[in-house]
Amino acid sequence: MTAKNRNGQPAYQRIQGVIRKRIDSGQLHPGDAVASERDLAKIHQVSLMTARHALASLEREGIVERRRGIGTFVAAPKIHFNKLMSYTEQMSSRSLVAGSKVLFAKVLDNENEAAARLSLPPTSHIIKLERLRHAAGEPFALETCYLNAAEFPGLLDAPIWRDSLFGVLERDYKVELGYADEEVDATAADPRIAETLSIPRRDPLLRIRQVIYSTKGRPIMYVLGFYRSDRHNLVIRRFR
Amino acid sequence: MTAKNRNGQPAYQRIQGVIRKRIDSGQLHPGDAVASERDLAKIHQVSLMTARHALASLEREGIVERRRGIGTFVAAPKIHFNKLMSYTEQMSSRSLVAGSKVLFAKVLDNENEAAARLSLPPTSHIIKLERLRHAAGEPFALETCYLNAAEFPGLLDAPIWRDSLFGVLERDYKVELGYADEEVDATAADPRIAETLSIPRRDPLLRIRQVIYSTKGRPIMYVLGFYRSDRHNLVIRRFR
DNA sequence: AAGTGGTCTAGACCACGGC
DNA sequence: CCGTGGTCTAGACCACTTC
Numbered sequence: 001m002t003a004k005n006r007n008g009q010p011a012y013q014r015i016q017g018v019i020r021k022r023i024d025s026g027q028l029h030p031g032d033a034v035a036s037e038r039d040l041a042k043i044h045q046v047s048l049m050t051a052r053h054a055l056a057s058l059e060r061e062g063i064v065e066r067r068r069g070i071g072t073f074v075a076a077p078k079i080h081f082n083k084l085m086s087y088t089e090q091m092s093s094r095s096l097v098a099g100s101k102v103l104f105a106k107v108l109d110n111e112n113e114a115a116a117r118l119s120l121p122p123t124s125h126i127i128k129l130e131r132l133r134h135a136a137g138e139p140f141a142l143e144t145c146y147l148n149a150a151e152f153p154g155l156l157d158a159p160i161w162r163d164s165l166f167g168v169l170e171r172d173y174k175v176e177l178g179y180a181d182e183e184v185d186a187t188a189a190d191p192r193i194a195e196t197l198s199i200p201r202r203d204p205l206l207r208i209r210q211v212i213y214s215t216k217g218r219p220i221m222y223v224l225g226f227y228r229s230d231r232h233n234l235v236i237r238r239f240r
Numbered sequence: 241m242t243a244k245n246r247n248g249q250p251a252y253q254r255i256q257g258v259i260r261k262r263i264d265s266g267q268l269h270p271g272d273a274v275a276s277e278r279d280l281a282k283i284h285q286v287s288l289m290t291a292r293h294a295l296a297s298l299e300r301e302g303i304v305e306r307r308r309g310i311g312t313f314v315a316a317p318k319i320h321f322n323k324l325m326s327y328t329e330q331m332s333s334r335s336l337v338a339g340s341k342v343l344f345a346k347v348l349d350n351e352n353e354a355a356a357r358l359s360l361p362p363t364s365h366i367i368k369l370e371r372l373r374h375a376a377g378e379p380f381a382l383e384t385c386y387l388n389a390a391e392f393p394g395l396l397d398a399p400i401w402r403d404s405l406f407g408v409l410e411r412d413y414k415v416e417l418g419y420a421d422e423e424v425d426a427t428a429a430d431p432r433i434a435e436t437l438s439i440p441r442r443d444p445l446l447r448i449r450q451v452i453y454s455t456k457g458r459p460i461m462y463v464l465g466f467y468r469s470d471r472h473n474l475v476i477r478r479f480r
Numbered sequence: 481a482a483g484t485g486g487t488c489t490a491g492a493c494c495a496c497g498g499c
Numbered sequence: 500c501c502g503t504g505g506t507c508t509a510g511a512c513c514a515c516t517t518c
Contacts, residue, residue, distance in 0.1 A: 010507090011506080012506080036483075036484060036485080037485070038484085046507075047507060047509060047510080048508090048509080049289070049488095049506095049509090050507060050508080052485080052486085053506085060300065065457055066484090066486095067456065067484085068484070069485065069514075069515035069517080070483090070484060070485080070516060070517080071483085071484060071485080072484085072485080078421055081421065082477070082478050083478055084478035085478075178479070178480055179477055179478060179480060180477065181476075182475070182476050182477070182478065183474070183475055184424060184473060184474040184475075185446060185469045185473040186427070186444035186445055186446040186467075187444050188443070188444045202428075204426035204427050204444040204445070205444070206424070206425060207426075215480075216307065227426075229425045229426035233423050233425040234423070234425070235421065235424075236322070236421075236422050236476050237419055237420065237422070238322050238323055238422065239323065239418070239419045240324040240418055240419060250486080250487060251487080251488075252487080252488090276502075276504080278502085278504095286488075286489085287489045288489090288490080288491080289488070289490090292504080292505085293487085293488090306504065306505095307503080308503070309495075309496035309497035309498080310496085310503060310504080312503090
């Protein structure tokens with residue numbers, strides 16, 4: 001019997017959804033035991049491998065921890081490490097109101113570095129969108145996004161002002177965002193950035209260069225961001 | 241038939257090893273196709289799920305990329321993102337000779353913050369090991385490790401001077417390192433760090449606070465590191 | 481002994497991409 | 500159409516932990 005999913009969602013994702021909801025709604029707290037593979041299999045009428053798949057990939061996300069011979073438990077909420085999220089999503093996951101001010105938005109043809117990061121010829125038409133991001137009334141970061149203008153015609157006419165760029169891409173352009181490779185280093189605020197972010201010149205900033213890929217591995221967007229080190233810190237998990 | 245592994249290594253790991261070796265040795269180059277799930281299953285005499293497991297977790301490590309309907313391909317070598325490696329391992333993966341100078345090595349009992357990060361009482365006996373790391377003759381980073389003295393008696397007598405701390409822990413103390421949670425931000429060099437690293441005061445530095453856990457989720461070591469931003473950059477991958 | 485996660489089988493059907 | 504990866508079954512045995 002091939003399990004029929006009324007909505008086309010795979011069974012293991014449906015199971016994950018149930019568990020996630022129970023954690024988010026406070027029914028399950030960090031440290032609590034999650035149903036075992038065998039119990040989940042019975043409850044959701046799936047095979048062991050499917051229940052296992054659900055738990056294994058929740059563990060990879062850091063939502064639960066599994067211990068052989070003992071069980072599966074809700075993990076301490078270390079924020080969503082290694083999770084690709086838009087600025088809007090990040091802020092709302094911290095219960096902050098995200099704000100954004102567009103400083104620059106035009107199509108250019110001399111953004112060589114951005115074009116290279118997007119695997120495009122040097123003089124391609126590139127959308128450049130520079131935004132000052134703030135939260136709780138304070139400047140937070142300066143982010144510049146670059147996209148292939150040929151691939152996203154009319155993007156600058158979309159309500160980026162109101163809406164999340166991730167949302168526009170996923171909803172209006174049917175892009176499936178997959179993963180992002182990021183390079184992180186530290187740098188000192190130059191005069192312009194210092195003024196924009198309301199911090200002293202030469203203050204240390206976190207600089208993140210991010211190339212966002214579709215699920216199929218095609219580069220979609222290059223983002224260069226400068227983050228106030230006193231307002232931001234990055235959380236990641238590395239595996240051995 | 242339960243596949244017998246002559247050495248106790250799971251079949252999927254053996255398959256991964258074969259693929260890794262073929263990539264490392266130059267038999268397979270980035271972009272080349274890897275054998276399909278079905279081929280691997282035949283070649284290694286395992287079931288489809290096992291061959292699949294091997295490829296799926298290689299993909300999670302960024303070694304290969306899989307595309308539905310097309311195949312599995314060797315990924316571009318973006319360095320080992322999200323991979324927990326010792327300084328020695330990192331350097332050697334970049335073909336650099338790692339050097340280290342111990343600046344401080346003692347057991348203390350007033351390292352409250354480190355104790356807290358290790359989930360120990362505030363005044364626990366804590367090993368503090370401060371090392372200046374260099375490569376290619378240049379100072380590179382200042383790293384301070386903290387460990388539970390009760391758990392690693394005699395550690396300071398081990399040949400940390402010569403050997404990798406990771407190596408000592410894994411070999412002599414039978415610790416299985418599992419993962420690390422890291423907080424990254426930017427900071428300015430204070431006078432002492434500036435002098436130690438041979439850089440101007442107030443230069444931006446990458447600061448990384450790292451808690452390393454065993455495979456069973458027990459905190460093993462807390463590492464506070466300051467990295468010269470002109471010599472270091474951190475590469476990570478985030479998933480949606 | 482009982483329960484848990486880890487590995488594995490020998491198949492199945494589906495969705496997708498290229499021909 | 501055929502080969503690919505994605506999901507899934509209905510079990511099995513093993514290793515580990517707790518009782």
